Amino acid sequence: MLRDTLGKAEKAKDKKALYGEDIDLEKFIKEDAGDHEKVTRANEVPKKVQDTLLKVGVDPNEEERSGTFIQMDQSGVCTTCASESVEIMGMNVALDKYDWIKDYMWKAVAVDSDKYTAQTALREAEEGASGYFIRSLPGSKEVFPLQACMFIGDQDVMQTAHNVIIAEENSELHIITGCATGEDVSSALHVGVSEFYLKPGSKITFTMVHNWAEQVDVRPRTGVMVGDESTYISNYILTSPVRSIQTYPTAYCSGKNSRVVFQSILGGQKDSVLDTGSRVLLEGEGSSAEMISRAVSKDQSQLYARGHLAGRTQNVKGHLECHGLVLSDDSMIYAVPELEGSATELEMSHEAAVGKIAEEEVLYLTSRGLTEEEAASMIVRGFLSMDITGLPPELAAETKRMLDMSLQGM
């Protein structure tokens, strides 16, 4: 790693993040990369783990998947690839294979963003890289998605991952990622740095389901570079209890006619603190963005739904939408939509609505024999089951199934 990068990381290693509770990193154990045994196929991981993977959309039998990467705690335990169009491998392997990968590290996410990015960089320099590298070859279009899983198997572990995802020119890449914890884990920390690069004419869809344990803290750090005529679509689903999540992915729409869609579905339960958002900088001519979220707060949960849309050049378009339902008096939804226009001829709007379940709808359903609780949960599930757009038909159906499964717990 460049000395310059390391220097910055060293300086930022205690830097608090702008949002979210400051996590004491000393509390967590740093496992080595070799602590879990490698397997050759995803269905060779323990049965219990397989069941957990299924819940976050990662299929251990790899049906209709073009490849798989599984990281357990700090170890890359499984890499398979069944397609000629894509590459998927551990970052450590990728760094040995391709010299140029360095040029894609810490370019979309600043290494000194905060202590989480800095510590990830320092650990990677000291112990070797973790996380995955994914690339679609120029002009390729693999219809089956790749799947990647970040799994925490041991108690009190600090998992770090640094992922680099590249869609080469005129290629199309579909990724499903699931993040989960083993059933014996109650407390842990996950830090995942993901850097996406979309070369001209490419498309990436990235669908992520989180299902962590109740005492897990999660700090993903994501940057997306979107080139000319390229489209990035992110779908994020989280409906299970977690201690805290703070994430604020940033997409740089610097390419001409580049396009970004962030869709998130958030269900806050128990004591969860979910601080999520997305930011898009519209810098390329004709670039556009849509950020849509649905949030429901139950129990004592606190949800922050942030969004920042910046129009920095002419003829750009963006829409930010957040709808929230507050289901308990002890829970909270805080919607913070921000629009920033610094050029003429732009079209940006936002729409935020936070409210309660419409009583009239509950009554309608009770008049058809549902109890009030059944009615409320049907309405909530309906509210959250938004149409996820931008996916090819098979993947859309699969994502709908993943979403339905996630919503069963709401």
Add this chain to the structure above:
Amino acid sequence: MVVKLLLEITDLAVEVSGKQVLNDIDLYIDEGETHVLLGPNGSGKSTLFMTILGFPKYNVTNGEILFKGEDITHLNTTERVKKGVGVSFQNPPAIRGVRLMDLLKVEGGQDPSDEDLSPEMMELAHKMKLDQRFLDRDVNLGFSGGEVKRSEILQLLAQQPDFIMFDEPDSGVDIENVELLAEEINHLLDKDKKPGMRKKSGLLITHLGYILNFVNADTAHVLMDGRIACSGNPSEILEDIRKEGFKGCVECCGIH
């Protein structure tokens, strides 16, 4: 053969948000009977329905409601529906993200995780001219007036209640579709059985009475200002209303 009383409403008074809407309501409906409820706008017809359903805003300040001989005045809506009360609404709310199909599965007692509707339900849906694409739409979201009515009746066909209230099932519906709805309403109310064999009962609100050309009713009641001002033969009463308006009809009732 003993005819049983299905619904007995005695001396009922109802208040809604501080306003006394219904007074002195007595209404008795036998098993197998269909009654019609007529009356000008704002007279309290829908309020009576919501009260029978047990919606929370409708405060019973006097009287009682018995269903199948049991006092249901203080039961909640779900409990009443489980005992066999059903309704088709005048203006049902739209529910985003809940497909008509999902609701029909619950109403018909199917497993919610079933991929498809049961073949019997599918057949009924087709009869109501509602195809799979329609069933996949969010409940009442953007449904046309006529589609709302057909979806309401289809849901009742899934539920099969013993006592059904229809709130203006024919308003805003074209002639062809009124006949279609009437056919299924007749079916729901056992009209295809011999009078002595009918078990299901109904209470139907209509303004123009057009649907009564296809659905035979036993008795009609005219609600005026929250009171039942007149009861009697449906076609005679309708005839009076058509000729003399509600006022004339009630005066005539007074003379009888």
